[in-house]
Amino acid sequence: xxxxxxxxxxxxxxxxxxxxxxxxxxxxxxxxxxxxxxxxxxxxxxxxxxxxxxxxxxxxxxxxxxxxxxxxxxxxxxxxxxxxxxxxxxxxxxxxxxxxxxxxxxxxxxxxxxxxxxxxxxxxxxxxxxxxxxxxxxxxxxxxxxxxxxxxxxxxxxxxxxxxxxxxxxxxxxxxxxxxxxxxxxxxxxxxxxxxxxxxxxxxxxxxxxxxxxxxxxxxxxxxxxxxxxxxxxxxxxxxxxxxxxxxxxxxxxxxxxxxxxxxxxxxxxxxxxxxxxxxxxxxxxxxxxxxxxxxxxxxxxxxxxxxxxxxxxxxxxxxxxxxxxxxxxxxxxxxxxxxxxxxxxxxxxxxxxxxxxxxxxxxxxxxxxxxxxxxxxxxxxxxxxxxxxxxxxxxxxxxxxxxxxxxxxxxxxxxxxxxxxxxxxxxxxxxxxxxxxxxxxxxxxxxxxxxxxxxxxxxxxxxxxxxxx
Amino acid sequence: xxxxxxxxxxxxxxxxxxxxxxxxxxxxxxxxxxxxxxxxxxxxxxxxxxxxxxxxxxxxxxxxxxxxxxxxxxxxxxxxxxxxxxxxxxxxxxxxxxxxxxxxxxxxxxxxxxxxxxxxxxxxxxxxxxxxxxxxxxxxxxxx
Numbered sequence: 001x002x003x004x005x006x007x008x009x010x011x012x013x014x015x016x017x018x019x020x021x022x023x024x025x026x027x028x029x030x031x032x033x034x035x036x037x038x039x040x041x042x043x044x045x046x047x048x049x050x051x052x053x054x055x056x057x058x059x060x061x062x063x064x065x066x067x068x069x070x071x072x073x074x075x076x077x078x079x080x081x082x083x084x085x086x087x088x089x090x091x092x093x094x095x096x097x098x099x100x101x102x103x104x105x106x107x108x109x110x111x112x113x114x115x116x117x118x119x120x121x122x123x124x125x126x127x128x129x130x131x132x133x134x135x136x137x138x139x140x141x142x143x144x145x146x147x148x149x150x151x152x153x154x155x156x157x158x159x160x161x162x163x164x165x166x167x168x169x170x171x172x173x174x175x176x177x178x179x180x181x182x183x184x185x186x187x188x189x190x191x192x193x194x195x196x197x198x199x200x201x202x203x204x205x206x207x208x209x210x211x212x213x214x215x216x217x218x219x220x221x222x223x224x225x226x227x228x229x230x231x232x233x234x235x236x237x238x239x240x241x242x243x244x245x246x247x248x249x250x251x252x253x254x255x256x257x258x259x260x261x262x263x264x265x266x267x268x269x270x271x272x273x274x275x276x277x278x279x280x281x282x283x284x285x286x287x288x289x290x291x292x293x294x295x296x297x298x299x300x301x302x303x304x305x306x307x308x309x310x311x312x313x314x315x316x317x318x319x320x321x322x323x324x325x326x327x328x329x330x331x332x333x334x335x336x337x338x339x340x341x342x343x344x345x346x347x348x349x350x351x352x353x354x355x356x357x358x359x360x361x362x363x364x365x366x367x368x369x370x371x372x373x374x375x376x377x378x379x380x381x382x383x384x385x386x387x388x389x390x391x392x393x394x395x396x397x398x399x400x401x402x403x404x405x406x407x408x409x410x411x412x413x414x415x416x417x418x419x420x421x422x423x424x425x426x427x428x429x430x431x432x433x434x435x436x437x438x439x440x441x442x443x444x445x446x447x448x449x450x451x452x453x454x455x456x457x458x459x460x461x462x463x464x465x466x467x468x469x470x
Numbered sequence: 471x472x473x474x475x476x477x478x479x480x481x482x483x484x485x486x487x488x489x490x491x492x493x494x495x496x497x498x499x500x501x502x503x504x505x506x507x508x509x510x511x512x513x514x515x516x517x518x519x520x521x522x523x524x525x526x527x528x529x530x531x532x533x534x535x536x537x538x539x540x541x542x543x544x545x546x547x548x549x550x551x552x553x554x555x556x557x558x559x560x561x562x563x564x565x566x567x568x569x570x571x572x573x574x575x576x577x578x579x580x581x582x583x584x585x586x587x588x589x590x591x592x593x594x595x596x597x598x599x600x601x602x603x604x605x606x607x608x609x610x611x612x613x614x
Contacts, residue, residue, distance in 0.1 A: 034544070037578030042571065045581050046544050047533025111583070114528040126527025128541055162481075184527075186520045188600055189510040192540065193502065228477055235480035239487045246491040247498070255608035256538045259505040263606070265498065330610060333539030333547065413613040416546035417578070 001363055003074035005081035010364045011091050012067030013357045017445060019060035019098070020350075024438055026053040031431040035424055044106070051105050051131045057345065058129065059098045064353030065174075065210055066094075069151050069167060071360045072217045077158025082150050090146050097139040101132055123184055127195055130181045137181055144175040162231040163213045163220070166238060170209030177201050189257035196252045203349070204245040204273065204315075211311070211352045212238050212280070218304050218359050219284065224292035233283045237276045244272035251323045255332055263325035270323040274316030277308075277348075284308035297362065297369035299378040303355035306386055310347025318343050318393065330408045335423075336400030343393040351386075354444075361448070374450040377443055384440030391433040399426035509604035522596025525589045534580070536614075538605055544578065547614025552594075552601035554612050559594035566590060 001007065030049045032039045040049075074081050081087060104113045110126070117133035119125045124134045132140070148171050155164045180197040216234045220227055250266025284305050295301060318340040322331040331337070358378065362370045370378065406419045414422075531537075534545040555561040566585065573579040585593065 030544075033578070036576065038573045038576055041573040041579065042581055045534075046578070047530045047542065050533050050542050050544070051530065110530040110533075111528045119528060123524060123527065126530050126532065128532045131530060131533070186515055186523050187510055187512055188523070188537070189506050189603060192538065193499075193506075232475075232477040232480045235477065235484045239480070239484035242484075242488045243491050246488075246495045249495065250498075252540075253502075255605045256540070257506065257509050257511075257603040257605055258502055259509070260606055262498075262502075329608060332608065333536040333541070333543060335543055338543055407613050408610050413611040415613055420578075 001366075003080050005084040005087075006071050006074050006360075007364060008081065008084050008087040008091070009067040009071035009360060011088075012063050012070065013361060013364075015091070015095055016060045016063035016067060016353060016357070019056045019063065021441060021445070022102075023053055023056035023060060024434075024441055026050075026056065028431070028434050028438060031427070031434045034427040035431060048105055048110070051110075052102055054129055055105070055131060056102065059094075061349050061353060063094070064349075064357070065171070065214075066090075066147055068210075068214050068353065068356040068360075069147070069171065071356065071364070072214070073151050073154050073164055073167070076161045076164040076217070077154050079154065079158040082153040082157070086146055086150050090143050090150075093139065094143045097136055097143075101136045104133065105131075122182065124182055127181075127184065127191070129199055130195070134182075137178075141175070141178065144171075144178065148172055148175050161227070162234060163217050166209050166216075166234065167213035170206045170213065173206030173209065174202060177206060192256045193253065193258060196249055200249045200252055201246075203344075204248060205242065207349065208241040208245065208276070209238055211307075211348055212241070214352050214356050215280070215284065215304060215307060218300060218355055219287045221359065222295040222297065222301050222304065223287045223290065224295075225287050225290055230287060233279075233287075237279050237283065240272070240276035240279060244269050244275060248273050251325075251328065254325050254328055267324045271320060273323070274312065274320050277312040277316035281308040281312045295369070297359060297375070299370065299375045299382070300355060300359035302379060302382055303351060303358045306382060307347065307351040307355050310343065310351055310386060310389075312347070313390075314340065314343030314345070314347035314393070318397075330404050331400065334400045334403050334408070335396050335426075336404070339393045339396035339400055342396065343389060346386075346389045370447065371450065374447050377450050378447040381440045381444035381447060384443060385437055386440075388433045388436040388440060392430050392437065395426045395430040395433060399423045399430070402426070511599060511602035511604070514599040514602055516595070518592050518595045519599045521589070522592035522594070522599075525585065525593045526596055529583050529585075537600060538603070539608065545580065547609060548597055549600050549603070549605065550609060550612065550614055552598045554614065559591070559598055562594040562597060563590045566593070 026049050029040060029044065030046060030053060033041075033046050033049065070081060070087055104116075108116070110131075113133060114120075114125050117125075117135050119134055122134045124137055125131060130137070148168075151171060152168055155168050177198055180194050183194050185191050212234050216230050219225065220230050247265050247269035250262040251270040253262035253266055285308070288301060288305060322328050322336050322340065362368060369375065402423045403419050406414050406422060407416060526532075526537075531548070532541040534542050536543060536547045536549070538549040539547065551562060552559070555565070566580070566583065567590065569580045569582045571582045573581075
């Protein structure tokens with residue numbers, strides 16, 4: 001660790017992993033409810049499990065992004081973090097607010113939660129992914145402001161690199177766009193139109209800036225390739241991401257009452273959205289092939305390459321599959337959407353957070369890399385989680401195609417629930433793949449506790465070992 | 471990338487491209503704002519519909535259903551449920567009211583939300599309003 005204040009990243013990463021485990025457990029509950037509809041009913045109805053599943057995902061990814069920022073910004077800026085104390089306080093505020101919100105989902109009916117948190121004063125609840133009580137949303141804004149302030153002051157007072165400035169742009173964008181979650185008109189068309197300014201402009205906009213800067217940082221560190229080269233690539237990739245992704249928002253405006261010209265704008269620009277992801281894949285492999293050093297952390301290199309490939313497949317390919325308006329007419333809101341959502345989120349955002357954790361956690365624990373044995377376990381977990389996510393995606397794609405053929409693209413459409421029964425086999429297989437994912441995740445966590453084998457310790461300039469092996 | 475293509479060129483594409491497309495997106499949004507009233511069935515928005523949207527949100531209906539194709543994919547699309555239920559708000563109310571508290575063995579079942587008569591009328595009117603939005607012909611058929 002070059003700067004003491006980087007240590008504040010550690011609790012953020014630990015919280016992220018903890019919430020990740022919770023997310024997957026609720027995913028398995030939902031997967032079970034798809035095949036055994038009365039599973040845990042009425043104690044945990046599907047909508048509650050889904051809310052917990054998706055909200056935990058968002059919260060743990062945010063923990064991951066914040067941890068990443070606290071780790072990489074001091075190093076890029078070549079100075080200590082502006083206020084480690086603020087970072088620690090915000091950690092507990094965010095964790096407690098997140099935990100209370102999830103407990104609220106689980107312990108009281110949602111309508112009661114709305115009442116308790118006085119949703120009437122400023123109704124923002126009950127919209128997909130933005131289910132948090134208004135008071136939680138306000139808490140998120142406060143945490144985000146404090147966080148962006150802390151990171152922003154550090155960056156602006158120190159060395160300004162492309163990596164840190166792009167990261168800051170992404171984080172500011174994340175905070176600003178979240179404000180649209182407070183806009184909730186009765187008019188459903190307007191509600192949906194601006195709801196996407198949070199959801200789409202996050203995941204296909206500003207989050208890609210965060211993704212690109214974290215990936216660039218890790219590649220600079222593990223390959224030793226000249227920063228200038230990596231930054232040039234990064235500019236082109238994020239330029240393409242925004243050029244395609246901004247107007248690409250239109251692919252959500254086809255069928256919600258917005259003007260029909262969005263079918264053209266949305267189709268054409270979102271057809272370009274795979275390009276930055278493809279470039280990211282070429283870029284990552286190129287940099288690793290041109291590496292100037294053999295970094296001992298093989299697992300981190302694997303995660304970095306995996307992020308690029310899986311983001312391209314999940315966001316790029318699976319997104320493109322159903323993004324053209326004439327295709328989307330039949331696929332909109334089917335299991336194909338769920339297939340894309342799973343692989344895109346895993347490939348782009350889960351994997352980039354696991355990449356930075358893989359790279360930085362050993363350093364935060366006083367090592368350069370985990371022991372070979374620990375890395376071996378981590379690499380196993382990489383393959384188990386990644387391959388099972390590929391299969392989850394394939395099974396949901398199968399379910400989606402069958403659903404579309406029986407319910408949409410046919411002269412004799414069958415009712416929704418009749419079709420759900422007919423595609424049950426896919427849901428069973430998806431649940432099986434989900435169990436393998438959980439096994440992978442357990443391995444992933446256990447890799448942090450694997451002892452033994454040689455390990456490279458960080459030595460300071462005087463050659464003294466600054467870390468003790470445990 | 472070759473040396474001919476420099477980092478400052480890449481940076482200019484990023485800043486220039488982003489700025490241009492942000493402005494284009496805002497221009498399209500501005501135009502959309504003037505076009506939407508022709509399609510959004512706002513004439514049907516009443517106090518009751520507003521209450522209905524609140525009931526919709528405060529019971530997290532989107533956590534299982536889709537509305538105009540957005541939401542969860544666990545239960546049927548409701549953007550056209552008014553048409554599917556024979557243009558009868560009473561049929562919608564009857565369905566919501568009749569959900570068994572303990573569910574249906576082995577099957578998916580909508581929870582019993584114990585809505586008041588006023589809330590039931592409101593949610594039905596809300597769904598009727600959404601049914602009237604011009605969605606460019608989506609969904610492809612009545613099954614949603």
